[in-house]
Structures are given as structure tokens and as C-alpha cells.
Amino acid sequence: MWFSLVGANRLLPAIAAWLYRGEGSASLGPDTCHAPALKWAAAFLMAGVTIHVALGFLGLLPLRLMQPVSLLYVGPFLLIAGLTQRVEGSPFMLLWPVLYTIHAGLVLGGAPIQFGKGYEALNMLVPVVGYGLLAALAGHVYSRFALRRLRALAARAAHTSRRPAGEG
Amino acid sequence: MAELDPYVHEPVRLRAMMVLSGVARADFDFLRTTLGLTKGNLSWHMAKLEQAGYVAIRKSFRGKIPHTEYSLTDAGRRALADYWAALDEIRRLA
Numbered sequence: 130m131w132f133s134l135v136g137a138n139r140l141l142p143a144i145a146a147w148l149y150r151g152e153g154s155a156s157l158g159p160d161t162c163h164a165p166a167l168k169w170a171a172a173f174l175m176a177g178v179t180i181h182v183a184l185g186f187l188g189l190l191p192l193r194l195m196q197p198v199s200l201l202y203v204g205p206f207l208l209i210a211g212l213t214q215r216v217e218g219s220p221f222m223l224l225w226p227v228l229y230t231i232h233a234g235l236v237l238g239g240a241p242i243q244f245g246k247g248y249e250a251l252n253m254l255v256p257v258v259g260y261g262l263l264a265a266l267a268g269h270v271y272s273r274f275a276l277r278r279l280r281a282l283a284a285r286a287a288h289t290s291r292r293p294a295g296e297g
Numbered sequence: 298m299a300e301l302d303p304y305v306h307e308p309v310r311l312r313a314m315m316v317l318s319g320v321a322r323a324d325f326d327f328l329r330t331t332l333g334l335t336k337g338n339l340s341w342h343m344a345k346l347e348q349a350g351y352v353a354i355r356k357s358f359r360g361k362i363p364h365t366e367y368s369l370t371d372a373g374r375r376a377l378a379d380y381w382a383a384l385d386e387i388r389r390l391a
């Protein structure tokens with residue numbers, strides 16, 4: 130919960146700024162302000178968590194279904210956060226809700242991917258944090274690749290413009 | 298015979314325009330590290346591109362640190378496209 134709310138707004142940009150310090154920044158899209166959409170999504174997430182926790186305490190929700198049910202509010206939040214922050218962040222962050230959805234589908238399908246008795250809390254924590262880290266890692270690797278390509282392309286452009294006529 | 302735009306034909310400026318053509322905007326440090334230039338060199342060439350109307354500059358502050366961002370203008374995009382077309386035409390004639 131804290132990671133989703135604080136992380137999406139402050140922690141992740143701060144980590145990115147530290148990680149890519151001295152490298153500068155470039156944006157792929159125009160400036161857009163999606164703050165209201167993100168606030169509504171955060172409010173929706175908080176409402177979802179509250180209802181979810183209440184249902185859990187009342188014993189109305191089997192532990193096995195905790196992660197799939199959480200998809201109802203975590204999924205839209207991650208999707209909106211990913212879409213609204215894609216200019217500053219990486220489009221790869223959209224992998225986060227996709228992987229979370231696949232995980233929920235596998236749990237509902239009976240796949241043996243849940244932690245056993247005593248570790249039930251990890252059934253929520255690991256998919257939320259784990260898939261987030263995985264998506265961030267994919268974005269990081271791609272950004273390194275894209276930057277290398279961009280540098281090579283820019284260098285080649287200068288070379289091409291200076292190539293004597295007749296070389297092809 | 299096609300004429301090459303002298304503002305674009307300079308290698309550093311061409312590389313800067315190539316980079317900017319692939320993004321909406323890029324800041325000073327991004328261009329400097331991507332192109333491997335010194336601050337003074339980059340400033341000089343970006344001022345030239347701004348003078349030609351090919352690049353728009355946006356200055357702001359990140360905390361107390363000045364932050365400069367560059368983006369290619371429509372005229373800049375046209376100039377880059379025309380430059381490649383002119384280069385192709387010259388090659389065909391050779």
C-alpha cells in the first residue's frame with residue numbers, strides 16, 4: 130500500500146534520478162498533467178484495500194483468493210499509474226499489472242504458486258513488489274539498449290553526412 | 298542541384314537534431330552525454346540551432362538548479378527531412 134502510493138509518486142522517480150544521475154533525461158511524449166486521474170486511482174486503491182482487509186478480518190474471503198481479489202483494485206491502479214506516468218517512467222511499467230493479472234489467473238486456475246501456511250502474507254507481497262521490480266528491471270535493460278542504439282545512430286548520422294559521394 | 302542546409306550539415310548539429318527527432322524533448326545533460334560533447338561546445342551549437350529556428354529551448358529550475366530542455370521545432374523537423382532528401386539527391390547525381 131505504502132509502496133504503491135508513495136512509491137509511484139516519489140520513491141520510484143527518486144530512485145530513477147539517483148540511478149541515472151549525470152545522464153540527463155529525455156521524454157518521449159508531450160507534457161500532460163494526469164494528477165487528478167492518479168489521485169482518483171489512489172483513492173480507489175485505498176477503498177479497495179480497506180474493503181479487502183475488512184472482508185479478510187470477517188472471514189468472508191478465503192486466503193487463497195486474496196491475490197486474485199486484490200486484482201480488482203490493484204490492477205486498475207497500476208494500469209492508470211503506468212499510463213499516466215509513462216512519459217516520465219518506462220512503458221515497461223505496464224508489465225506490472227499484466228504480470229499481476231496473469232498471476233491471479235494462475236492462482237484461480239489452481240497453479241501451485243502460493244506460499245504455504247504461516248507465509249500467506251507473501252502471497253500478496255511477492256506479486257506486488259516482485260512484478261514491480263521485474264517490470265522496472267525490464268525497463269532499465271531496455272533503456273540501456275535504446276541509449277546505446279541512439280548513440281550509435283547519432284554517430285553514424287554524422288559519418289553518413291560526411292561520406293564522399295559515390296560510396297553508396 | 299540540391300543545397301545542403303549549413304545549419305544542419307555541421308556534424309555536431311546534425312547529431313543533436315537526430316537525437317531530438319527521436320524524442321519529444323531532451324535536457325542539456327542528456328544531449329551532452331549522448332553526443333559526448335563539452336558543455337561549451339553543446340551550448341554553442343544549440344544556440345546556433347535555436348537561432349535558425351530549428352530548436353526550441355525551455356528553461357526552468359529543478360529545485361535551485363537551472364534545467365534546460367530542447368525540442369525540435371516543426372521547422373527543424375522539416376529541415377532535417379529536407380537535408381536527408383538533398384543528400385540522397387546529391388548521391389544520385391554522383
